[in-house]
Amino acid sequence: MKIKIKLNGAWREDDVEPRLLLVHYLRDVAALTGTHIGCETSICGACTVLLNGDAVKSCTLFAVQADGAEILTIEGLGSDGHLHPLQQGFWEEHGLQCGFCTPGMILASHQLLSRNPDPTQDEIRKGLDGNLCRCTGYQHIVKAVENAARQMKDE
Amino acid sequence: MSTKLLGERIKRKEDPRLIQGRAHYVDDIKLDGMLHMVFARSVYAHARITKVDTTAARALPGVVAVYTGQDIKGKLGLVPCAAGMEGLKIPDHPCLAIDKVCYIGEPIAAVVARDRYVARDAADLIEVNYDPLPAVTDPLKALEKGSNVIHEEFGDNVAFVAKLDAGDWKVVEADSTLKVIKQRFINQRLAPISMETRGVIASYSPGEDTLTVWSSTQIPHILKTQLALMSGVDEARSRVITPEVGGGFGSKLNVYGEEGVACFASKQLGKPVKWIEGRRENMLATIHGRDQVNDLEIYVQPDGKVVGLKCLIVADLGAYHQLLTPAIPTLTALMILGCYNIKHVDVETKGVFTNKMATDAYRGAGRPEATYIIERAMDLVAHELKLDPAEVREKNFPSPKDFPLALPTGVTYDTANYQKTLKRVLKAASYSKLRKEQERLRKKGKYLGIGLSTYVEICAMGPSSRMPAGGWEAGTVRVEVTGKVTVLSGASPHGQGEETTFAQIVAEELGIPFDDVTVYHGDTFQIPMGIGTFGSRTTAVGGTAIYNAAQRIKKKMARIAAHKLGIKPGALQFVDGKIQTADGQKSIGFGEVVAEAIFAKQLPPGIEPGLTEHCVFEPPNYTFPFGAHLAVTEVEAETGEVRLRDYFCVDDCGRILNPMLVDGQVHGGLAQGIGQALWEELVYDENGQLVTGSLMDYALPRAHQFPWFNTSNTETRTPVNPLGAKGVGEAGTIGSTPAVVNSVMDALRPFGVRHIDMPLKPEKLWNAMKGGLKTS
Numbered sequence: 001m002k003i004k005i006k007l008n009g010a011w012r013e014d015d016v017e018p019r020l021l022l023v024h025y026l027r028d029v030a031a032l033t034g035t036h037i038g039c040e041t042s043i044c045g046a047c048t049v050l051l052n053g054d055a056v057k058s059c060t061l062f063a064v065q066a067d068g069a070e071i072l073t074i075e076g077l078g079s080d081g082h083l084h085p086l087q088q089g090f091w092e093e094h095g096l097q098c099g100f101c102t103p104g105m106i107l108a109s110h111q112l113l114s115r116n117p118d119p120t121q122d123e124i125r126k127g128l129d130g131n132l133c134r135c136t137g138y139q140h141i142v143k144a145v146e147n148a149a150r151q152m153k154d155e
Numbered sequence: 156m157s158t159k160l161l162g163e164r165i166k167r168k169e170d171p172r173l174i175q176g177r178a179h180y181v182d183d184i185k186l187d188g189m190l191h192m193v194f195a196r197s198v199y200a201h202a203r204i205t206k207v208d209t210t211a212a213r214a215l216p217g218v219v220a221v222y223t224g225q226d227i228k229g230k231l232g233l234v235p236c237a238a239g240m241e242g243l244k245i246p247d248h249p250c251l252a253i254d255k256v257c258y259i260g261e262p263i264a265a266v267v268a269r270d271r272y273v274a275r276d277a278a279d280l281i282e283v284n285y286d287p288l289p290a291v292t293d294p295l296k297a298l299e300k301g302s303n304v305i306h307e308e309f310g311d312n313v314a315f316v317a318k319l320d321a322g323d324w325k326v327v328e329a330d331s332t333l334k335v336i337k338q339r340f341i342n343q344r345l346a347p348i349s350m351e352t353r354g355v356i357a358s359y360s361p362g363e364d365t366l367t368v369w370s371s372t373q374i375p376h377i378l379k380t381q382l383a384l385m386s387g388v389d390e391a392r393s394r395v396i397t398p399e400v401g402g403g404f405g406s407k408l409n410v411y412g413e414e415g416v417a418c419f420a421s422k423q424l425g426k427p428v429k430w431i432e433g434r435r436e437n438m439l440a441t442i443h444g445r446d447q448v449n450d451l452e453i454y455v456q457p458d459g460k461v462v463g464l465k466c467l468i469v470a471d472l473g474a475y476h477q478l479l480t481p482a483i484p485t486l487t488a489l490m491i492l493g494c495y496n497i498k499h500v501d502v503e504t505k506g507v508f509t510n511k512m513a514t515d516a517y518r519g520a521g522r523p524e525a526t527y528i529i530e531r532a533m534d535l536v537a538h539e540l541k542l543d544p545a546e547v548r549e550k551n552f553p554s555p556k557d558f559p560l561a562l563p564t565g566v567t568y569d570t571a572n573y574q575k576t577l578k579r580v581l582k583a584a585s586y587s588k589l590r591k592e593q594e595r596l597r598k599k600g601k602y603l604g605i606g607l608s609t610y611v612e613i614c615a616m617g618p619s620s621r622m623p624a625g626g627w628e629a630g631t632v633r634v635e636v637t638g639k640v641t642v643l644s645g646a647s648p649h650g651q652g653e654e655t656t657f658a659q660i661v662a663e664e665l666g667i668p669f670d671d672v673t674v675y676h677g678d679t680f681q682i683p684m685g686i687g688t689f690g691s692r693t694t695a696v697g698g699t700a701i702y703n704a705a706q707r708i709k710k711k712m713a714r715i716a717a718h719k720l721g722i723k724p725g726a727l728q729f730v731d732g733k734i735q736t737a738d739g740q741k742s743i744g745f746g747e748v749v750a751e752a753i754f755a756k757q758l759p760p761g762i763e764p765g766l767t768e769h770c771v772f773e774p775p776n777y778t779f780p781f782g783a784h785l786a787v788t789e790v791e792a793e794t795g796e797v798r799l800r801d802y803f804c805v806d807d808c809g810r811i812l813n814p815m816l817v818d819g820q821v822h823g824g825l826a827q828g829i830g831q832a833l834w835e836e837l838v839y840d841e842n843g844q845l846v847t848g849s850l851m852d853y854a855l856p857r858a859h860q861f862p863w864f865n866t867s868n869t870e871t872r873t874p875v876n877p878l879g880a881k882g883v884g885e886a887g888t889i890g891s892t893p894a895v896v897n898s899v900m901d902a903l904r905p906f907g908v909r910h911i912d913m914p915l916k917p918e919k920l921w922n923a924m925k926g927g928l929k930t931s
Contacts, residue, residue, distance in 0.1 A: 019272070033183035034176015036401070038350045039434040043850040046350055074176035087174040091166055094815045097823065098650030099173030100180065100350040100401030125858040132850070134350050134402055135650050137822030137887070138858040 003067040007032075008076025016063045022056075023047045025063035026073060034074040034103045038132070045131030048104035049073050055111040057130075074103035077110070085151035086110060086144070095144030097135035105131045109145045118149060160659040160669055164815040167655045168674070178399040181354035181371045186427040189356070190219055192417060193274035193430070195264040195281040196440065197256035200292070200510035200843020201305065202285035204254050204263065211280040212266055217273035220424060221281070222416065223264045224253035231419045232385030234412045236476035237377075237623040240485065243315045246306040246508075248475040250385075250412035250419070256285070257305055257474035258511050259843055260439030265416045267428055290843035294471040294507040295448060305474060305508045314472055314506035315481055319488050321563030322499030327454050327463040336453045336535050341912040342524045344446035344471070344837040345830075346853055347517045351401020352437040357417035358427035359388070366393045366422070370414060371400050373407045373647050374687030377478075377624060379679045381410045386418040397677030400649030404827070405516035406441050407649070408689040409478045413440075438848045443837055444517020446471040447484060447524050453532050454499070459540055459547045463499035466491060466528060472506045473513035479520075480513045481506045482623065486521025486613065489564050493529035494573045494611040494781055495551040500563045510843040516689060518827055519888045522612050530608040530893035531910070534900065538909065544897070545581060548609050549574065566613065568779040569873045569881075571807070576869055577609055579805040580783040583865060589787065597905055603800075604788040606898025610890040614882035615778040615875065616690030627773045628692065629684040630700030632661060632708050634766035636753050638746040640665065642674040645685020646697030651884060652816045653693050657701050659812060660878070664705040666729035667745055683769060691780070691882030694812060699876040700772040707768040716748050718759040778873045778881035782806035784894040786829075790902040795921030797833055797899055801862055804890060807869045809881030814868075817883050821866050824887020830856040831888075832895035836914050854914075905929065 004013045007030055014029055026032045026049065035058060038046030042060040049058050050072040077084045086106045089095065096102040105128065112119060112127035119127065124145045125138065133141060172178040209221040227250060234248040252263050264281050268274035289303045296302055297312040305312055327333065356369040366388040372378050375395040383390035400407065413430055421428040432441065447470045454463030470484035488502045533551070537544040553560055555572040562568065586605070593603045617626040629645035642657050658672040675681060688697075709729055716734040717724035720741050727734050735742030751757065755764035787801040802825065811817050834854035838846040847853040872879030892913070899915050900908060907929030911919050 017272075027183075032176070033179070036180070036351070037182070038352075039850045041434065041849050041851050044350065044434075044855075074174075078175060083171075083174065090174050091170045094167065094819050096170065096173055097652065097819055098350065098400065098402040099169070099178060102173055103176050106174065121863070122859070125861075129857045129859055132350065132855055132857065134348055134404070134827070134855070135823045136819060137824070137826035137864065138861060139822045139864055140819055141858065 001064050003064055005066055006070040008073060018062065018064055020063045021059060022061040022063045022066050023058040026058060032073050032075050036100055036103060038101065043132065045108060046101050046104045048107045048131060050107055050110065055108045074106060077106065086148040088151065089144040089148035093140050093143040093147050095136065095141045101131060101133045105133060105141060109148065112145065113149055113152060117152065160663040161812050163813065165655055165659055165669065165813055167652050168658060169652060169654050180351055180399045180401055181356060181369050182431045184356060184369055184398060186356065186358060189427040189429055190267045190269060190424065191271040191274045192265050192267050192420060192428050193271065193278040194262040194413065195278045197252065197259055197261040197263055199256055199285050199287050200259050200290035201288040202256050203288065204252060204256060204283060205286050206284040207264055208282040209264060212277040215273060215277045215280060217270055218266060218268045218277045220267045220420065221264060222251065222420060224249055224251040227251055227416065227419055228253055231415050234415065234475065235381050235410050235478060236480065237478050238476065238480065238482040239623060240315055240317060240481060243481055244309045246475055250415040259845055260436065260512060262412055265420065267420050267424065290510040292509055292511065292839050292841055292843050294469050294509055297507045297509050298505065305510060312508045314508055317485055317488065317504040319500060319502040319564060322463065324499055324501060327499045333454045333456060333462065334539065336455060336539055338451050338535055338910055340449040340451065340528055340531060342445045342447040342449065342527060343913055344514065345444045345517060345835050346438055346837050347404040347406035347441065347444055348855055349402030349404055349406060352432035352434060353407065353411065353441055354431040355414045355417045356427055356429045357421040359421040359425060361425045364392055366418060368395045368418065369398055370395060371407055372397055373403045373649060373689055375647055375677050375679050376645060376685040377687060378410055382414060382418050385415045386422055394680045397647055403649050404518040405444065405520055405689060408516050408687065409442060435849050438853065439845055440512060442477050442515035443473065443512050444514060445524060446514050447487065449528050451528055451532055453536060455536050457540065459536060459542050459550045461495060461497050461536065461551055464491065464497050465501040468502065468504040470504065470506050471509050471511065471514060473509060473511045475513055477513040477515045480515045483514065483516055483521045487524040489566060490522050490525035490613055491528060492562055492564055493526060494571065494609055495529065496553045496560065496562060498563065511839055518824065519885045522885065523828065523889045523892055526608065526610045526889050527893045530610065531896060534897045544607050545577060545586065548577060548607065567776060568611065569776060569875050570871050571611065571779065571781050572869065572871055573609055573781060576781060576783040576805040576807055579867065579869065580785045580803050583805065583867065584785045584787065584803040600792060602790045602792060602902040602905065604790065604898040604902025606786045606894045606896065606901055608784045608890050608894035608897060611779050611781040612885060612889045613777045614691035614780055614885065615695035615774055616692045617777045618774055625686055627771050628686055628697040628700045629769065629771045630697060630704050631683065631767065631769045632701060632704040634708060634749050636749065638671065638749050640667065640672045642672060642701055643682045644674060644676040644697050644701060645682055646693040647677045647685065647688045648693055649688060651688065651693060651820065653697065656694055656812050656816065657698060660698055660702050661705050664702065664709065664729065667732055684771065691884040695778055695876055695878065695880045695882045696772055696774050698880060699878055700770045702878055703772055704768040704770040707770065708766055711762065711766065712748050712752065714759055714762060715751050716743050719743055719748065719751060774875055776875045778809060778875050780808045780881040780883065780886055782886060782890050784890040786894040786898040788895065788898040788902055790899060790920060792924060795917035795924065797915055797920065799829060799862055799895065803865045805867050805869060806883065806886050807871050808883035808886060809873045810870055810879035811868060812880060817868065818866055820883045821887040822864055824885060825864055825891045826856050826861060828888040828891030829861065829895050832892045832913055832915060834914050
C-alpha cells in the first residue's frame with residue numbers, strides 16, 4: 001500500500017506491506033533507528049513517537065494507520081547544534097543510563113509538558129507511567145522533566 | 156591548581172548520542188546481504204522430541220535455511236558453563252534441542268530468511284511432535300526420592316551440594332541459654348528485563364575465514380573465546396563488538412545458544428545473520444534471577460547477640476547451566492553472615508535441576524538472597540526478644556577497628572564502619588519520631604511500618620584465584636600526536652557511565668581537559684584483553700587498570716620533560732596542560748612532551764618512542780561496600796495494599812568518583828530491590844508453563860510506585876585499590892529488599908504476623924490480617 005507521512009517535518013511516500021508495524025517503518029524503511037522496540041505489547045513505551053502531537057506506541061500501530069499523519073521521532077526533536085530542552089534536561093540531570101528507553105521517555109515527556117507546562121513531581125510520575133525504565137529508578141527522570149519545564153518557561 | 160574532576164558531578168560523555176537517537180544498538184546495525192533469524196521454541200516443559208518437520212517452513216518464499224538440533228549436532232559446540240565446583244553435574248546443553256526439551260522456550264529450530272516477518276511466519280510453520288514427560292517444577296519436590304529425573308544420566312536432580320562449616324556446634328547446641336529462631340524464606344524467581352532484549356549479528360567471511368559478531372553482551376572478550384570454540388573459527392580470526400548495550404543487569408553476562416546458532420548459520424551461508432530477541436522470548440529464555448528456598452536457624456543469646464547460624468539453601472537452577480548458574484547460590488553462602496561476625500556457621504547449598512529456564516546472575520547475584528536471609532533474621536531476633544531492630548544490629552556489628560576482618564565464611568572484609576551508616580540513616584529518617592508516629596497511628600487503626608537493613612556486599616570481582624576465568628581487568632592509555640588521549644578498557648559498561656568516569660580519572664591524572672579524553676570499550680580487535688562489566692567491578696578494577704596505565708604514561712612523560720628542561724626527573728606535576736616542577740618555576744607544555752615522545756628527536760637514552768601504556772590490574776581482594784537502608788511503609792488494613800511512603804539510605808561504596816552517577820546507580824538498584832519485595836515475580840505453573848511471560852503479566856515497577864529516595868553516602872576508602880573505590884552497581888538492590896519486607900512485617904506486628912514471603916501482594920497481606928488484631 002502507498003502511504004504518505006510527514007516525518008520530522010518532511011513529507012515522504014512509501015509503498016509498504018499492510019502488516020508492517022509503524023515502528024518497523026520508522027526503523028527499517030525510513031532508517032530512523034532512534035525509536036526502539038522494548039516489549040511488542042505496548043507496555044514499555046520505548047517505541048513512543050508523536051503522531052499529530054499525541055504520544056503513541058509505534059509497536060502496536062501499522063504504518064498504514066499513520067497515512068497522512070505528521071510524525072515526530074527523537075531525531076526530529078532538536079535542531080542541528082541545539083538540543084531540545086528535554087534532551088538538555090535529561091543530560092543535565094542524568095535522566096538516562098543505558099539510554100534504550102530514553103527516546104520514548106523524552107517524547108512521552110514532550111506530550112506531558114505540552115499538556116501541563118508546570119507539572120508537580122507526582123504529575124510527572126503519573127504522566128510517565130506508560131514508559132518503563134529499568135536503570136534509573138525514575139528519580140532523575142523526574143528531575144530531568146522538571147529541569148526541562150523550567151527551561152521552557154524561561155524561553 | 157590541578158584540574159579537579161574526581162568527586163565532581165560531571166555530565167556524561169555517553170549522553171549526546173543517546174538523547175538524540177544517534178546511538179547504535181545491535182538492531183540498529185544493517186549489513187549488506189544481512190539475513191534474519193527467528194527461533195521455534197518448545198511449548199512443553201519436559202518432553203521427548205519425536206519429530207521436527209520443517210518442510211512447510213523451508214517451502215515459504217524468502218526462507219533461506221532452517222536448522223534443527225540434528226543439523227548442528229557435532230558441528231556447533233555446547234552452551235558453556237564456566238562454574239567449576241567440585242562434583243558439579245553439567246548436563247549437555249546443545250544450542251538447539253536434539254531429542255529432548257527441558258523447559259518451555261527452549262530453542263528447537265532456527266529459521267533464516269531475507270526478512271524478519273517471513274522468518275517469523277516460517278518459524279510458525281515448523282511442526283514438532285512431542286512425547287510429553289512429567290514436569291518437575293518445585294525444587295523441594297525435585298529433591299524427593301521418586302521424583303522424575305530431568306537428566307537421566309545423573310540419577311537424580313541434584314546438580315551439586317556445597318558445605319560450609321565453621322565453629323564448634325557441640326558447644327552451641329549444648330548451651331541451653333541460647334534461643335533458637337527458625338524460619339523458611341522463599342526468594343522468588345525474577346526476570347532481569349533489560350529494556351533492550353538480547354540481540355546478535357554474526358558475520359562470517361568465507362574468503363578471509365573471519366568471524367565478526369556484534370552482540371548485546373557484558374563480556375565481549377569471554378564471548379569471543381567461547382563463540383570461537385563453539386563455531387570452530389580460530390579465535391585469532393574471531394572478533395566480538397558490543398555496540399550500545401541497552402542494559403544487562405547480569406542477564407548479558409552470559410554466552411547463549413542463540414549466539415552460537417547465529418555464528419553457525421552465518422558460517423554455513425557466508426552471509427551476516429541477525430537475531431533480535433522478542434520480549435516474550437526474553438522472559439522465557441533469557442536467564443532468570445534468585446529462586447531459592449532458605450531454611451534458617453539462628454542461635455541467639457538473651458541479650459540479642461547472635462552466636463550461630465545454620466541454613467539450608469535450596470537453589471532452583473532450572474534445566475541447564477548457563478555460564479555461571481551453579482556459582483550464584485554459592486555467593487549466598489559466602490555472604491550469609493552479612494555485617495555480623497557470627498562465629499558458628501553451618502550452611503549447606505543444594506543446586507537443583509527443574510524444568511525451567513536457567514537462573515544465573517541478576518543484579519546482586521546471590522548476595523541479595525544472603526542479605527535478605529540475615530537481615531530478616533535480625534528483625535526476627537528483635538521481634539522474639541522484644542528488642543529494637545536497630546539495637547540488635549548494633550550489638551552484633553564488629554567495631555571499625557576490627558578491619559580487615561576475616562570471617563568464618565573464608566572472606567576478609569576490607570574496611571567498614573557499620574555504626575556510622577546506621578546512625579546516619581536513623582537520623583535522616585528521624586527514627587524515634589517515626590516510632591512515636593507509628594504508636595499514634597496504630598491506635599487509630601492505621602498501620603505504619605519501619606524497616607531497617609544494614610548490608611554488606613562483595614564487589615569489585617575479583618581476585619583471579621577466586622574467579623572462574625580471571626578476575627583482573629585491562630586498561631590502555633594512549634596519547635595521540637595531537638595530545639588527545641585514547642583510553643581502552645577491557646570492561647564493558649552498558650549504561651553505568653564509565654566512558655565518563657574513566658575520562659575523569661585520566662584527565663585529572665594527566666592535567667588535561669576532560670574533553671580531550673575518549674574512552675573505548677567493547678571491541679576485541681581494539682581492546683587487547685578484557686573480562687567485562689559485572690559484580691560492581693568496572694570502576695574499582697577496570698578503573699584501576701586505567702589509573703595505573705596513566706601513572707606509567709606520567710612517569711615516561713616526566714622523564715622526557717626533565718630531559719628537555721635539563722633537570723633531574725623527580726616530582727613533576729601534571730597541571731593545566733603543563734608538566735612543571737613543584738614550585739612552578741620550570742614547566743613545559745604537555746603537547747611539547749607528547750611531540751618529543753612520538754617524533755623522538757631528542758629522547759633521553761633508553762626511552763622507547765610512543766606514549767601507549769597497557770596495564771592489567773589484578774585485585775588482591777574483593778571490596779565490601781556496605782550501608783544502612785530504612786523503608787517507611789503504610790499498609791491499608793481494608794485491602795492489604797502497601798504504600799512505600801519514604802525511603803532513606805546511606806551507602807558507602809568507598810571513594811566516590813562522580814556523585815551523580817553513584818546516585819543513579821543507587822536509585823536504579825533501589826527500584827529493582829523494592830520491585831522484588833513488593834511486586835515482581837516470575838510464576839511457573841505445575842506444568843512448567845510460564846504464567847508471567849510478558850510485560851502485561853510481570854509487574855515491572857513504574858514511576859508513580861516510588862517515593863522520593865533520600866540517598867546519601869559515607870566514604871570509607873578501600874585499601875584494595877589505589878582509587879579507594881569499592882563499587883556501587885548492586886548496593887541499592889541488595890540493601891532495599893529486606894528493608895521493605897522488614898518494614899511491612901513491622902506494620903503487621905499488631906496482627907501477630909511473623910513472616911510473609913515476597914512479593915508482598917495485597918491478597919497475601921489481607922489474608923494475613925483477616926484474623927484480626929492480636930493483643931500480645
